[in-house]
Amino acid sequence: MLKKYGMESYDAVETPMVKRSKLDEDPQETPVDPTKYRIMVGSLMHFTSSRHDLVFAVCICARYQARPTEKHLTTVKRVFQYVKETINMGLWYPKNTGIELTAFADADHTGFQDSRKSTSGSEQFLGEKSYG
Known part of the structure:
Protein backbone atom coordinates (compact mmCIF):
# COMPACT_ATOMS: atom_id res chain seq x y z
CA MET A 1 0.00 0.00 0.00
CA LEU A 2 2.88 2.37 0.68
CA LYS A 3 4.01 1.88 -2.90
CA LYS A 4 0.46 2.35 -4.21
CA TYR A 5 0.19 5.78 -2.55
CA GLY A 6 3.79 6.84 -3.30
CA MET A 7 4.87 6.78 0.34
CA GLU A 8 7.81 4.34 0.23
CA SER A 9 10.33 7.10 0.89
CA TYR A 10 8.41 8.54 3.86
CA ASP A 11 10.05 8.11 7.26
CA ALA A 12 8.43 5.63 9.64
CA VAL A 13 6.87 6.96 12.87
CA GLU A 14 6.28 5.31 16.27
CA THR A 15 2.67 6.44 16.86
CA PRO A 16 -0.30 6.50 14.45
CA MET A 17 -1.38 10.01 15.53
CA VAL A 18 0.32 13.04 17.00
CA LYS A 19 -0.23 13.25 20.77
CA ARG A 20 -3.11 15.52 21.75
CA SER A 21 -4.11 15.91 18.12
CA LYS A 22 -7.48 17.63 17.77
CA LEU A 23 -8.63 16.50 14.35
CA ASP A 24 -11.80 18.39 13.54
CA GLU A 25 -13.85 19.80 10.71
CA ASP A 26 -12.24 22.99 9.42
CA PRO A 27 -13.97 24.69 6.47
CA GLN A 28 -11.05 27.15 6.13
CA GLU A 29 -8.55 24.35 5.45
CA THR A 30 -7.54 23.34 1.90
CA PRO A 31 -9.84 20.56 0.58
CA VAL A 32 -8.38 17.38 -0.95
CA ASP A 33 -9.75 14.79 -3.38
CA PRO A 34 -12.42 12.92 -1.36
CA THR A 35 -12.24 9.81 -3.57
CA LYS A 36 -8.51 9.32 -2.96
CA TYR A 37 -9.02 10.02 0.76
CA ARG A 38 -11.83 7.43 1.00
CA ILE A 39 -9.73 4.81 -0.80
CA MET A 40 -6.82 5.40 1.59
CA VAL A 41 -9.07 5.18 4.67
CA GLY A 42 -10.71 2.04 3.24
CA SER A 43 -7.30 0.45 2.78
CA LEU A 44 -6.50 1.15 6.42
CA MET A 45 -9.88 -0.21 7.55
CA HIS A 46 -8.80 -3.58 6.17
CA PHE A 47 -6.01 -3.69 8.77
CA THR A 48 -8.18 -2.96 11.80
CA SER A 49 -9.36 -6.57 12.22
CA SER A 50 -5.84 -7.70 13.09
CA ARG A 51 -4.25 -4.37 14.05
CA HIS A 52 -6.22 -3.05 17.02
CA ASP A 53 -3.60 -0.35 17.51
CA LEU A 54 -4.94 1.30 14.33
CA VAL A 55 -8.66 1.28 15.14
CA PHE A 56 -8.86 4.63 16.95
CA ALA A 57 -6.79 6.60 14.44
CA VAL A 58 -8.50 5.07 11.39
CA CYS A 59 -11.99 5.64 12.81
CA ILE A 60 -11.18 9.27 13.58
CA CYS A 61 -9.99 9.74 9.98
CA ALA A 62 -13.11 7.98 8.64
CA ARG A 63 -15.32 10.68 10.18
CA TYR A 64 -14.09 13.22 7.65
CA GLN A 65 -14.66 11.30 4.40
CA ALA A 66 -17.37 13.68 3.15
CA ARG A 67 -15.16 16.80 3.06
CA PRO A 68 -11.54 15.86 3.79
CA THR A 69 -8.94 18.59 4.05
CA GLU A 70 -5.16 18.73 3.93
CA LYS A 71 -4.82 18.13 7.69
CA HIS A 72 -7.03 15.02 7.46
CA LEU A 73 -4.91 13.66 4.60
CA THR A 74 -1.75 14.39 6.59
CA THR A 75 -3.16 12.33 9.47
CA VAL A 76 -4.01 9.41 7.16
CA LYS A 77 -0.48 9.53 5.75
CA ARG A 78 0.92 9.42 9.29
CA VAL A 79 -1.07 6.24 9.96
CA PHE A 80 0.54 4.72 6.85
CA GLN A 81 3.96 5.80 8.17
CA TYR A 82 3.14 4.04 11.44
CA VAL A 83 2.17 0.89 9.54
CA LYS A 84 5.56 1.04 7.84
CA GLU A 85 7.27 1.14 11.27
CA THR A 86 5.15 -1.69 12.72
CA ILE A 87 4.62 -3.94 9.70
CA ASN A 88 5.27 -7.13 11.70
CA MET A 89 2.77 -6.33 14.46
CA GLY A 90 -0.71 -7.80 14.62
CA LEU A 91 -2.89 -10.41 16.21
CA TRP A 92 -2.21 -13.98 15.25
Missing part, protein backbone atom coordinates in the same frame (compact mmCIF):
# COMPACT_ATOMS: atom_id res chain seq x y z
CA TYR A 93 -5.08 -16.31 15.96
CA PRO A 94 -3.85 -19.83 16.80
CA LYS A 95 -5.44 -22.66 14.85
CA ASN A 96 -7.70 -25.14 16.67
CA THR A 97 -7.65 -23.40 20.05
CA GLY A 98 -10.60 -22.15 22.02
CA ILE A 99 -10.41 -18.42 22.62
CA GLU A 100 -13.03 -16.66 24.71
CA LEU A 101 -13.97 -13.16 23.53
CA THR A 102 -15.39 -10.73 26.11
CA ALA A 103 -16.31 -7.16 25.15
CA PHE A 104 -17.46 -4.04 27.00
CA ALA A 105 -18.68 -0.76 25.50
CA ASP A 106 -19.33 2.79 26.74
CA ALA A 107 -20.86 5.87 25.10
CA ASP A 108 -20.53 9.62 25.58
CA HIS A 109 -23.76 11.22 24.39
CA THR A 110 -23.21 14.56 22.57
CA GLY A 111 -19.46 14.30 23.21
CA PHE A 112 -18.09 14.81 19.66
CA GLN A 113 -16.80 18.40 19.50
CA ASP A 114 -17.84 19.21 15.89
CA SER A 115 -21.43 18.01 15.77
CA ARG A 116 -22.29 17.09 19.36
CA LYS A 117 -22.97 13.54 18.19
CA SER A 118 -22.39 10.64 20.51
CA THR A 119 -18.99 9.01 20.74
CA SER A 120 -18.26 5.58 22.08
CA GLY A 121 -15.44 3.33 23.12
CA SER A 122 -14.95 -0.34 23.80
CA GLU A 123 -12.59 -2.84 25.34
CA GLN A 124 -12.23 -6.38 24.10
CA PHE A 125 -10.58 -9.27 25.87
CA LEU A 126 -9.44 -12.14 23.68
CA GLY A 127 -8.54 -14.96 26.03
CA GLU A 128 -6.49 -13.27 28.76
CA LYS A 129 -5.26 -10.38 26.59
CA SER A 130 -6.81 -6.90 26.43
CA TYR A 131 -7.33 -4.99 23.17
CA GLY A 132 -9.01 -1.60 23.50
Whole structure:
Protein backbone atom coordinates (compact mmCIF):
# COMPACT_ATOMS: atom_id res chain seq x y z
CA MET A 1 0.00 0.00 0.00
CA LEU A 2 2.88 2.37 0.68
CA LYS A 3 4.01 1.88 -2.90
CA LYS A 4 0.46 2.35 -4.21
CA TYR A 5 0.19 5.78 -2.55
CA GLY A 6 3.79 6.84 -3.30
CA MET A 7 4.87 6.78 0.34
CA GLU A 8 7.81 4.34 0.23
CA SER A 9 10.33 7.10 0.89
CA TYR A 10 8.41 8.54 3.86
CA ASP A 11 10.05 8.11 7.26
CA ALA A 12 8.43 5.63 9.64
CA VAL A 13 6.87 6.96 12.87
CA GLU A 14 6.28 5.31 16.27
CA THR A 15 2.67 6.44 16.86
CA PRO A 16 -0.30 6.50 14.45
CA MET A 17 -1.38 10.01 15.53
CA VAL A 18 0.32 13.04 17.00
CA LYS A 19 -0.23 13.25 20.77
CA ARG A 20 -3.11 15.52 21.75
CA SER A 21 -4.11 15.91 18.12
CA LYS A 22 -7.48 17.63 17.77
CA LEU A 23 -8.63 16.50 14.35
CA ASP A 24 -11.80 18.39 13.54
CA GLU A 25 -13.85 19.80 10.71
CA ASP A 26 -12.24 22.99 9.42
CA PRO A 27 -13.97 24.69 6.47
CA GLN A 28 -11.05 27.15 6.13
CA GLU A 29 -8.55 24.35 5.45
CA THR A 30 -7.54 23.34 1.90
CA PRO A 31 -9.84 20.56 0.58
CA VAL A 32 -8.38 17.38 -0.95
CA ASP A 33 -9.75 14.79 -3.38
CA PRO A 34 -12.42 12.92 -1.36
CA THR A 35 -12.24 9.81 -3.57
CA LYS A 36 -8.51 9.32 -2.96
CA TYR A 37 -9.02 10.02 0.76
CA ARG A 38 -11.83 7.43 1.00
CA ILE A 39 -9.73 4.81 -0.80
CA MET A 40 -6.82 5.40 1.59
CA VAL A 41 -9.07 5.18 4.67
CA GLY A 42 -10.71 2.04 3.24
CA SER A 43 -7.30 0.45 2.78
CA LEU A 44 -6.50 1.15 6.42
CA MET A 45 -9.88 -0.21 7.55
CA HIS A 46 -8.80 -3.58 6.17
CA PHE A 47 -6.01 -3.69 8.77
CA THR A 48 -8.18 -2.96 11.80
CA SER A 49 -9.36 -6.57 12.22
CA SER A 50 -5.84 -7.70 13.09
CA ARG A 51 -4.25 -4.37 14.05
CA HIS A 52 -6.22 -3.05 17.02
CA ASP A 53 -3.60 -0.35 17.51
CA LEU A 54 -4.94 1.30 14.33
CA VAL A 55 -8.66 1.28 15.14
CA PHE A 56 -8.86 4.63 16.95
CA ALA A 57 -6.79 6.60 14.44
CA VAL A 58 -8.50 5.07 11.39
CA CYS A 59 -11.99 5.64 12.81
CA ILE A 60 -11.18 9.27 13.58
CA CYS A 61 -9.99 9.74 9.98
CA ALA A 62 -13.11 7.98 8.64
CA ARG A 63 -15.32 10.68 10.18
CA TYR A 64 -14.09 13.22 7.65
CA GLN A 65 -14.66 11.30 4.40
CA ALA A 66 -17.37 13.68 3.15
CA ARG A 67 -15.16 16.80 3.06
CA PRO A 68 -11.54 15.86 3.79
CA THR A 69 -8.94 18.59 4.05
CA GLU A 70 -5.16 18.73 3.93
CA LYS A 71 -4.82 18.13 7.69
CA HIS A 72 -7.03 15.02 7.46
CA LEU A 73 -4.91 13.66 4.60
CA THR A 74 -1.75 14.39 6.59
CA THR A 75 -3.16 12.33 9.47
CA VAL A 76 -4.01 9.41 7.16
CA LYS A 77 -0.48 9.53 5.75
CA ARG A 78 0.92 9.42 9.29
CA VAL A 79 -1.07 6.24 9.96
CA PHE A 80 0.54 4.72 6.85
CA GLN A 81 3.96 5.80 8.17
CA TYR A 82 3.14 4.04 11.44
CA VAL A 83 2.17 0.89 9.54
CA LYS A 84 5.56 1.04 7.84
CA GLU A 85 7.27 1.14 11.27
CA THR A 86 5.15 -1.69 12.72
CA ILE A 87 4.62 -3.94 9.70
CA ASN A 88 5.27 -7.13 11.70
CA MET A 89 2.77 -6.33 14.46
CA GLY A 90 -0.71 -7.80 14.62
CA LEU A 91 -2.89 -10.41 16.21
CA TRP A 92 -2.21 -13.98 15.25
CA TYR A 93 -5.08 -16.31 15.96
CA PRO A 94 -3.85 -19.83 16.80
CA LYS A 95 -5.44 -22.66 14.85
CA ASN A 96 -7.70 -25.14 16.67
CA THR A 97 -7.65 -23.40 20.05
CA GLY A 98 -10.60 -22.15 22.02
CA ILE A 99 -10.41 -18.42 22.62
CA GLU A 100 -13.03 -16.66 24.71
CA LEU A 101 -13.97 -13.16 23.53
CA THR A 102 -15.39 -10.73 26.11
CA ALA A 103 -16.31 -7.16 25.15
CA PHE A 104 -17.46 -4.04 27.00
CA ALA A 105 -18.68 -0.76 25.50
CA ASP A 106 -19.33 2.79 26.74
CA ALA A 107 -20.86 5.87 25.10
CA ASP A 108 -20.53 9.62 25.58
CA HIS A 109 -23.76 11.22 24.39
CA THR A 110 -23.21 14.56 22.57
CA GLY A 111 -19.46 14.30 23.21
CA PHE A 112 -18.09 14.81 19.66
CA GLN A 113 -16.80 18.40 19.50
CA ASP A 114 -17.84 19.21 15.89
CA SER A 115 -21.43 18.01 15.77
CA ARG A 116 -22.29 17.09 19.36
CA LYS A 117 -22.97 13.54 18.19
CA SER A 118 -22.39 10.64 20.51
CA THR A 119 -18.99 9.01 20.74
CA SER A 120 -18.26 5.58 22.08
CA GLY A 121 -15.44 3.33 23.12
CA SER A 122 -14.95 -0.34 23.80
CA GLU A 123 -12.59 -2.84 25.34
CA GLN A 124 -12.23 -6.38 24.10
CA PHE A 125 -10.58 -9.27 25.87
CA LEU A 126 -9.44 -12.14 23.68
CA GLY A 127 -8.54 -14.96 26.03
CA GLU A 128 -6.49 -13.27 28.76
CA LYS A 129 -5.26 -10.38 26.59
CA SER A 130 -6.81 -6.90 26.43
CA TYR A 131 -7.33 -4.99 23.17
CA GLY A 132 -9.01 -1.60 23.50
